[in-house]
Amino acid sequence: MDSKISRIGVFTSGGDAPGMNAALRAVVRTSIFYKKEVYGIMQGYEGMISGEIVKLGARSVGNIIQRGGTILKTARSKEFRTPEGRAKAYENLKKHGIDALVAIGGDGTLTGLHKLYEEYSIPSICMPGTIDNDITGTDFTIGFDTATNTAVEAIDKIRDTAISHNRLFFIEVMGRNSGYIAINCGIAGGAVATIIPEESMTLDELFAKLDEGGKTNKKSSLVVVSEGSKLGGAMELAKKFSERNNYFDIKVTILGHLQRGGSPTYFDRVLAGKMGVAAVEGLLKGEKDCMVGILNNQVVYNDFSSIIGKHHEIDSESLRIAKILSI
Numbered sequence: 020m021d022s023k024i025s026r027i028g029v030f031t032s033g034g035d036a037p038g039m040n041a042a043l044r045a046v047v048r049t050s051i052f053y054k055k056e057v058y059g060i061m062q063g064y065e066g067m068i069s070g071e072i073v074k075l076g077a078r079s080v081g082n083i084i085q086r087g088g089t090i091l092k093t094a095r096s097k098e099f100r101t102p103e104g105r106a107k108a109y110e111n112l113k114k115h116g117i118d119a120l121v122a123i124g125g126d127g128t129l130t131g132l133h134k135l136y137e138e139y140s141i142p143s144i145c146m147p148g149t150i151d152n153d154i155t156g157t158d159f160t161i162g163f164d165t166a167t168n169t170a171v172e173a174i175d176k177i178r179d180t181a182i183s184h185n186r187l188f189f190i191e192v193m194g195r196n197s198g199y200i201a202i203n204c205g206i207a208g209g210a211v212a213t214i215i216p217e218e219s220m221t222l223d224e225l226f227a228k229l230d231e232g233g234k235t236n237k238k239s240s241l242v243v244v245s246e247g248s249k250l251g252g253a254m255e256l257a258k259k260f261s262e263r264n265n266y267f268d269i270k271v272t273i274l275g276h277l278q279r280g281g282s283p284t285y286f287d288r289v290l291a292g293k294m295g296v297a298a299v300e301g302l303l304k305g306e307k308d309c310m311v312g313i314l315n316n317q318v319v320y321n322d323f324s325s326i327i328g329k330h331h332e333i334d335s336e337s338l339r340i341a342k343i344l345s346i
């Protein structure tokens with residue numbers, strides 16, 4: 020593939036997500052396949068600013084495809100948000116002869132890359148890597164499938180104990196301002212209600228539904244609450260409901276960061292592989308200032324400006340299904 024690019028820098032940034040290592044491996048091996056040099060930038064934009072940059076080879080990324088987290092480490096860099104921070108980062112890229120970048124991360128990561136492109140014209144492509152699945156321009160982000168499977172597995176375990184004790188559990192899952200993880204956990208975990216930021220029942224509707232379960236002798240129930248819920252988190256909802264509830268013994272579980280760890284599912288590994296190859300091939304064909312995505316099984320390159328700050332809408336069919344199945 021003919022391209023002026025000779026040295027690609029790769030890094031992971033923002034919250035870690037399972038599959039980031041598989042994505043890194045794909046970027047490194049594709050770069051080497053096309054006879055390009057590849058450098059790993061440690062700790063996201065922080066390492067770009069401090070100059071923690073290491074040469075990678077095909078063997079440097081051996082035995083990582085199955086590992087959670089990111090061997091390059093990650094960070095949410097405050098300094099990179101300043102022009103001075105980006106100037107330092109650019110100097111370090113120049114010093115190492117890096118003439119193109121591939122990042123794996125979420126909304127903050129692609130915003131940073133876009134800034135760098137605007138100010139220093141460095142060709143770059145971002146691969147969407149976040150458990151939240153909150154980025155438009157791709158059906159799925161790397162890490163979402165694994166995190167949701169992890170959460171569903173935890174919910175199944177909570178169900179065992181909930182049923183044994185006739186208890187009602189409010190279970191909080193991650194997702195920032197997106198209800199993707201929650202709605203899918205609600206459907207897969209058999210929740211009686213799922214509270215998401217995008218569309219949720221009112222408190223009265225939720226409590227009426229739970230009351231109805233109590234009155235009709237429902238022995239236990241699970242409510243999945245997205246951390247971005249506008250009705251309040253799992254703790255708050257449990258407290259409010261316990262003030263009027265006469266039926267259930269109520270408990271709360273906040274799944275938290277356990278959703279971010281663990282070995283990536285086959286789906287996330289394959290997604291990471293496809294996106295990694297597409298990211299490097301895209302750069303070499305002249306794509307830049309964009310995010311690679313997969314929509315309806317097709318690789319697409321989305322201009323950063325068309326996706327930054329946009330909300331990834333939850334498909335209406337998932338919302339409909341969740342309602343029908345929770346009666």
Ligand code: F6P
Pocket residue numbers: 034125149150151193194195246279
């Ligand atoms: O973006 C991934 C995510 O895990 C969100 O779901 C969550 O809101 C946030 O990161 C937590 O961030 P931190 O690990 O910095 O507390």
